[in-house]
Amino acid sequence: xxxxxxxxxxxxxxxxxxxxxxxxxxxxxxxxxxxxxxxxxxxxxxxxxxxxxxxxxxxxxxxxxxxxxxxxxxxxxxxxxxxxxxxxxxxxxxxxxxxxxxxxxxxxxxxxxxxxxxxxxxxxxxxxxxxxxxxxxxxxxxxxxxxxxxxxxxxxxxxxxxxxxxxxxxxxxxxxxxxxxxxxxxxxxxxxxxxxxxxxxxxxxxxxxxxxxxxxxxxxxxxxxxxxxxxxxxxxxxxxxxxxxxxxxxxxxxx
Amino acid sequence: xxxxxxxxxxxxxxxxxxxxxxxxxxxxxxxxxxxxxxxxxxxxxxxxxxxxxxxxxxxxxxxxxxxxxxxxxxxxxxxxxxxxxxxxxxxxxxxxxxxxxxxxxxxxxxxxxxxxxxxxxxxxxxxxxxxxxxxxxxxxxxxxxxxxxxxxxxxxxxxxxxxxxxxxxxxxxxxxxxxxxxxxxxxxxxxxxxxxxxxxxxxxxxxxxxxxxxxxxxxxxxxxxxxxxxxxxxxxxxxxxxxxxxxxxxxxxxxxxxxxxxxxxxxxxxxxxxxxxxxxxxxxxxxxxxxxxxxxxxxxxxxxxxxxxxxxxxxxxxxxxxxxxxxxxxxxxxxxxxxxxxxxxxxxxxxxxxxxxxxxxxxxxxxxxx
Numbered sequence: 001x002x003x004x005x006x007x008x009x010x011x012x013x014x015x016x017x018x019x020x021x022x023x024x025x026x027x028x029x030x031x032x033x034x035x036x037x038x039x040x041x042x043x044x045x046x047x048x049x050x051x052x053x054x055x056x057x058x059x060x061x062x063x064x065x066x067x068x069x070x071x072x073x074x075x076x077x078x079x080x081x082x083x084x085x086x087x088x089x090x091x092x093x094x095x096x097x098x099x100x101x102x103x104x105x106x107x108x109x110x111x112x113x114x115x116x117x118x119x120x121x122x123x124x125x126x127x128x129x130x131x132x133x134x135x136x137x138x139x140x141x142x143x144x145x146x147x148x149x150x151x152x153x154x155x156x157x158x159x160x161x162x163x164x165x166x167x168x169x170x171x172x173x174x175x176x177x178x179x180x181x182x183x184x185x186x187x188x189x190x191x192x193x194x195x196x197x198x199x200x201x202x203x204x205x206x207x208x209x210x211x212x213x214x215x216x217x218x219x220x221x222x223x224x225x226x227x228x229x230x231x232x233x234x235x236x237x238x239x240x241x242x243x244x245x246x247x248x249x250x251x252x253x254x255x
Numbered sequence: 256x257x258x259x260x261x262x263x264x265x266x267x268x269x270x271x272x273x274x275x276x277x278x279x280x281x282x283x284x285x286x287x288x289x290x291x292x293x294x295x296x297x298x299x300x301x302x303x304x305x306x307x308x309x310x311x312x313x314x315x316x317x318x319x320x321x322x323x324x325x326x327x328x329x330x331x332x333x334x335x336x337x338x339x340x341x342x343x344x345x346x347x348x349x350x351x352x353x354x355x356x357x358x359x360x361x362x363x364x365x366x367x368x369x370x371x372x373x374x375x376x377x378x379x380x381x382x383x384x385x386x387x388x389x390x391x392x393x394x395x396x397x398x399x400x401x402x403x404x405x406x407x408x409x410x411x412x413x414x415x416x417x418x419x420x421x422x423x424x425x426x427x428x429x430x431x432x433x434x435x436x437x438x439x440x441x442x443x444x445x446x447x448x449x450x451x452x453x454x455x456x457x458x459x460x461x462x463x464x465x466x467x468x469x470x471x472x473x474x475x476x477x478x479x480x481x482x483x484x485x486x487x488x489x490x491x492x493x494x495x496x497x498x499x500x501x502x503x504x505x506x507x508x509x510x511x512x513x514x515x516x517x518x519x520x521x522x523x524x525x526x527x528x529x530x531x532x533x534x535x536x537x538x539x540x541x542x543x544x545x546x547x548x549x550x551x552x553x554x555x556x557x558x559x560x561x562x563x564x565x566x567x568x569x570x571x572x573x574x575x576x577x578x579x580x581x582x583x584x585x586x587x588x589x590x591x592x593x594x595x596x597x598x599x600x601x602x603x604x605x606x607x608x609x610x611x612x613x614x615x616x617x618x619x620x621x622x623x624x625x
Binding site for chain 1: 276311338341345346349353589592593
């Protein structure tokens, strides 16, 4: 397995606060990596830093190319290799669902419109949305549908990397587990590498290959969830020691 | 990264080369099979030389396959890896679903007209509803004055009134200058320079002062109200207030409207002062009417009623501006376009209604002879 993202000595300061401090993390191709940590640990900041939305110092290599201080050409090039799903979906509210998915295709490619629409419809079907939802606006969709639509838009350009910010937050348990299955399916079929910030213990146990535990602005540990349960660090022990975490562990480790 | 793509016919197989990806298929000619001499017997599509494949590539391959199948040629895939086969299968399944397309309904012009009429009528009813609700809230609050949200009212006066002072002063001053200059040219021809005092006094106090202030506020306040309330609506903040048992009309709309009704007559006085100052300045410069003469002549030519009429119109204009702005804010329906649309509508409608109201006032006053 080769490394797809390599982060070294990453420092991020926001409003005078050192949010990430000398952070190291490497992400392997084809894995589902979950980023967890207490609130304020810098999970979302880390995600936004990799996505070049937050200024930072240090080194981030994606597909072997340094992106943090790269030229805009390189940054633009690397952006076509990843798709992002934001927590609230961030669908363009003035476009229909289909137009939302067609948007990046229209901007990036010179394909005929009929092909673009068909490709967008395929993405719609891939994430399990019905075709009759195609002409609806984001405001007319349920929370779960919005999340699926957001993933469909993230997949529009066939990225190698998929970033998910709290994909199951705000979904009912049933939709949440459906969403987990969807991520697994997509990873399998499209050969994706998935990086997700999550709080969902079920997601952690069911779909993550490795879990990066963030605390004090650093990665305290990065290991499969089973190993993480036996970690020595008091912050990690504390995080996984409440009842819900214990129940999830019991439920899945017996399987 | 350079992407390369090619399709050839060799050894009775269609061989695919290079990057069958989104960036690759762009380079494929519109009809990739055009230059190939193809047989009519069953064919194999060989994917063993494909460097990379994604869903856009699979879509293109499937399109080629369908094209051949329509020409009654049986197609078989060979040389694809297991992973590529799964991808083909998944895209194939997804494609079968896309055939059940939902189509947009198209209306005839008559149907469109009908829909528009119904929509406008519904909007009128909503508008009436809003006015009714606001009146009830006002009566309720007047009966229980301790419930009136004074703090918000004062904040409105500060934000929409005091902070509008500089812009109103500058624009009124300039209008005073422009008016004097244009009329002055005519008056000097008859040597009637001194009548500039009467002209300015009456036109600014009765018309320009209140109209100018309210048009500036229509642009400044009405749009702000719509955007503020619209975002709150889109954010479900207004629903949150309702569930807590608070009335958005009491807490959000009432102070905005009442604040503006209080601020507007004061802004009109302010606008009057600067309009007259501009006129006075220009009278001295271009008509030779000194400031002392101007001030001396002023009470002889301008009655108090002119001033009172101007001030009297102001609260009505304020009510129009604030009510239109708030109403459109509450009509926003959760999208960025909707906020923009309603903001535009509120400004245009506010200015439109102000001028209509002003015309109605003119008719009434001339009928009454004041």
